[in-house]
Amino acid sequence: MSSKKVKEIFDKKIFRGEIKFDQSMSAYTSLKIGGPVEAMVFPDDVVSLKNVLIEAKKESIPIFVLGAGTNLLVRDSGIDGIAVCLKAFKRIEVIQNINGIAGRFFSKEVLGTSAGFFVEAGVPLGSLINFAKKNGYSGIEALAGIPGTFGGAVYMNAGSFGVEIKDVIISIALMNMDGRIEILEKDRFKFSYRSLNISGDNIIISANIILKKDIPENVSARITEFLKRKKSSQPIDGYSAGCVFKNPEGDFAGRLIEASGCKGMRAGDAEVSSAHANYFVNKGKATGRDFIELMETVKRRVNEQSGVTLEPEIKIIGKDG
Ligand SMILES: Cc1cc2nc3c(=O)[nH]c(=O)nc-3n(C[C@H](O)[C@H](O)[C@H](O)COP(=O)(O)OP(=O)(O)OC[C@H]3O[C@@H](n4cnc5c(N)ncnc54)[C@H](O)[C@@H]3O)c2cc1C
Numbered sequence: 239m240s241s242k243k244v245k246e247i248f249d250k251k252i253f254r255g256e257i258k259f260d261q262s263m264s265a266y267t268s269l270k271i272g273g274p275v276e277a278m279v280f281p282d283d284v285v286s287l288k289n290v291l292i293e294a295k296k297e298s299i300p301i302f303v304l305g306a307g308t309n310l311l312v313r314d315s316g317i318d319g320i321a322v323c324l325k326a327f328k329r330i331e332v333i334q335n336i337n338g339i340a341g342r343f344f345s346k347e348v349l350g351t352s353a354g355f356f357v358e359a360g361v362p363l364g365s366l367i368n369f370a371k372k373n374g375y376s377g378i379e380a381l382a383g384i385p386g387t388f389g390g391a392v393y394m395n396a397g398s399f400g401v402e403i404k405d406v407i408i409s410i411a412l413m414n415m416d417g418r419i420e421i422l423e424k425d426r427f428k429f430s431y432r433s434l435n436i437s438g439d440n441i442i443i444s445a446n447i448i449l450k451k452d453i454p455e456n457v458s459a460r461i462t463e464f465l466k467r468k469k470s471s472q473p474i475d476g477y478s479a480g481c482v483f484k485n486p487e488g489d490f491a492g493r494l495i496e497a498s499g500c501k502g503m504r505a506g507d508a509e510v511s512s513a514h515a516n517y518f519v520n521k522g523k524a525t526g527r528d529f530i531e532l533m534e535t536v537k538r539r540v541n542e543q544s545g546v547t548l549e550p551e552i553k554i555i556g557k558d559g
Pocket residue numbers: 268302303304305306307308309310324359383384385386387388389390391392393394395396397398432440441442443472478479480481553
């Protein structure tokens with residue numbers, strides 16, 4: 239049940255946007271797993287986001303930010319406080335002059351062949367890719383087929399076929415828990431494999447990216463090809479959150495899992511996909527506990543078999559219990 243403190247924040251009429259109390263996180267994750275959250279809110283604008291952060295901080299109410307929940311495993315006891323989803327932040331705008339943004343300058347050659355874009359965190363990654371396809375901009379074709387939001391992709395440094403979102407980032411706008419916005423140049427961040435080094439006290443509200451001008455038909459052809467390759471290896475036999483484990487240096491988590499004989503292994507309704515061993519699927523009624531148990535069993539088996547310790551790629555959040 240949502241606490242009085244949480245309800246009172248929204249009685250103050252400082253928030254524009256949708257508010258839903260006592261939600262099940264399973265409705266907001268691609269795995270369809272997860273316990274309750276006191277409130278799920280969708281701010282309409284930056285001021286409403288800022289106000290909710292300030293009020294929550296005053297009352298020591300935890301905030302969790304999510305995109306489309308495609309990389310999340312929420313435990314069965316759910317999460318305390320307020321979950322914030324920026325799905326209303328969905329502008330993509332051309333930047334007329336990309337020189338000087340967050341102190342970064344480009345050569346004449348780059349300026350002549352590229353264009354800059356301001357992209358808000360809630361833009362579905364697929365919409366950004368469609369925008370690039372329609373208008374003839376290259377750089378993110380290989381990310382086609384990755385679900386989720388642009389903000390989630392930046393936070394996860396999402397990648398595919400050797401391309402990562404970091405490759406096109408110029409700068410990122412962050413809001414901290416006091417509602418203060420800072421725009422920082424890419425060099426101020428450390429991107430690594432499926433990660434960006436920002437603390438949980440920061441919310442990505444937008445980023446500026448740079449893409450190369452190209453012929454729309456060429457961009458479109460590359461997207462079609464990448465989508466074909468991606469779809470052929472993805473399971474369609476249940477709900478998933480993409481790859482469960484990170485690929486260890488020089489190897490593939492899926493190969494190691496398969497070699498340890500874990501394909502098809504189950505815990506309750508959670509199953510190691512038979513299509514791609516690094517995808518675990520919810521066959522219908524899997525709980526967070528089932529999923530974590532399966533992850534632990536697979537991790538142990540792989541370690542016994544190959545000596546490699548797999549690290550989770552999915553984000554596991556929420557209370558144990
Ligand atoms: C079928 C399938 C295929 C996939 N294929 C790929 C793939 O090829 N490559 C790949 O990299 N990933 C892949 N994924 C994983 C996932 O889609 C990506 O990690 C995606 O970028 C997550 O975006 P999201 O909006 O769903 O983030 P969420 O799952 O909602 O959140 C993920 C993390 O990001 C944080 N976060 C989200 N938005 C913000 C924000 N605005 N500010 C701060 N933090 C934020 C959340 O707190 C959480 O810790 C796949 C997933 C599925 C289901």
